[in-house]
Amino acid sequence: MSDILNEVKNLKIVPDNYESATVCGAFEKDENSIKVKLPYITDDEFKDYKENENVEIFGLAKHGLVYFVTEILKKGEKELELNIPDSIKEIQRRKYSRVPFDGALTVSEADNARIEPDDISAGGLKFTSDTPFMVGSEYNIKVELVNNLVVNCTMQPIRVEETDDDDTLPYAISAKFKKIRSIDRIALMQYSLRIISEQENIS
Numbered sequence: 001m002s003d004i005l006n007e008v009k010n011l012k013i014v015p016d017n018y019e020s021a022t023v024c025g026a027f028e029k030d031e032n033s034i035k036v037k038l039p040y041i042t043d044d045e046f047k048d049y050k051e052n053e054n055v056e057i058f059g060l061a062k063h064g065l066v067y068f069v070t071e072i073l074k075k076g077e078k079e080l081e082l083n084i085p086d087s088i089k090e091i092q093r094r095k096y097s098r099v100p101f102d103g104a105l106t107v108s109e110a111d112n113a114r115i116e117p118d119d120i121s122a123g124g125l126k127f128t129s130d131t132p133f134m135v136g137s138e139y140n141i142k143v144e145l146v147n148n149l150v151v152n153c154t155m156q157p158i159r160v161e162e163t164d165d166d167d168t169l170p171y172a173i174s175a176k177f178k179k180i181r182s183i184d185r186i187a188l189m190q191y192s193l194r195i196i197s198e199q200e201n202i203s
Contacts, residue, residue, distance in 0.1 A: 008066050011059035013038065013080075014190050018149065020048035021186045024057055033073055034082045041078055051075060055082070058193060065097070066090055067193050089197070096121040099195040107133075107155075108140040116169055122188035124176035125155070128169040133157045138178055145191050153180035 011024035013036065022045060025037040038046070049055065051072050058067040068088045074081040101120035105127060107113060113131040120126075120143070133139060135157050143151040155175040163172050177185075 008059040008061045011057060012186055012189075014056045014058075014186065015048045015050075016053065017048040018187050018190055019183060020045035021183060021190075024059075029084070032084065034070075034084060035076075036080050036082060038078050038080065046075075046078070049075060049080060055080075056190060056193070058189065061090065065189075065193070067197075089200075096123040096189070097192050097196060098126070099192045099199075101125065103146070104142075104144040106142040106144075108142075110139070114169055118172075120188065121192055122177075122185050124158075124174065126172070126174045128163060129171050129173055130169050132160055132171045133173050133175070135160055143188075145187065149187055149191070151180070151184040151187055153184055154178045 012021055013024040014021040020041075022038050022041045025039045027034050027036040029035075038049075049072060051074060054069050054071050056067070056069050058065055060066075066088060068085040070085045071083040072080055073083055098119040098121040101117045103117060103120075105115045105117050105125075107115065110131050110133070113129055115131075116128045118126040118128065125143070138154045138156050141153060141155045143153075145151065154177070156178045157173050157175045159172075159174040161172045163170055177188075
């Protein structure tokens with residue numbers, strides 16, 4: 001396993017059911033596998049970690065996000081034995097990468113507003129709208145990602161500009177996410193990393 005994992009902080013592990021994502025604790029490595037501890041996982045969450053199925057692991061390193069996919073070989077007591085991954089990707093130099101996004105957005109306080117998403121990250125999003133949302137105010141927003149994966153949180157616009165473009169809605173809004181659950185932040189990070197990996201495979 002790459003020495004880069006020795007520098008990684010805030011490791012998270014995500015099975016197919018992202019709601020069972022959890023902190024990935026100390027790990028041990030031998031020639032054939034990695035053993036990781038899941039110190040805070042519940043019994044119900046642990047059921048979503050199945051032998052011979054893949055999990056995603058990511059965390060923050062000095063230069064950005066680190067990400068890899070690997071297979072569960074064995075389960076123990078709040079412990080997993082994982083296959084050594086073929087590669088470990090350093091995704092970015094920013095804390096959260098923005099990726100293109102075309103899913104549905106709904107703002108509770110302006111449910112009749114027309115909204116066209118542009119991009120998204122685990123930290124915020126950018127979209128155009130026919131409504132000039134107020135900088136500094138907080139709005140309840142529903143973000144529909146993929147496979148019925150929905151994030152509910154608040155957003156706070158940090159920049160609102162007129163687009164001056166007849167082909168787009170009149171206001172361009174950049175906002176950061178506020179009052180967001182850790183599990184929803186993980187879902188957004190997972191979504192972003194999958195899009196980045198797909199883009200890399202295409203190129």
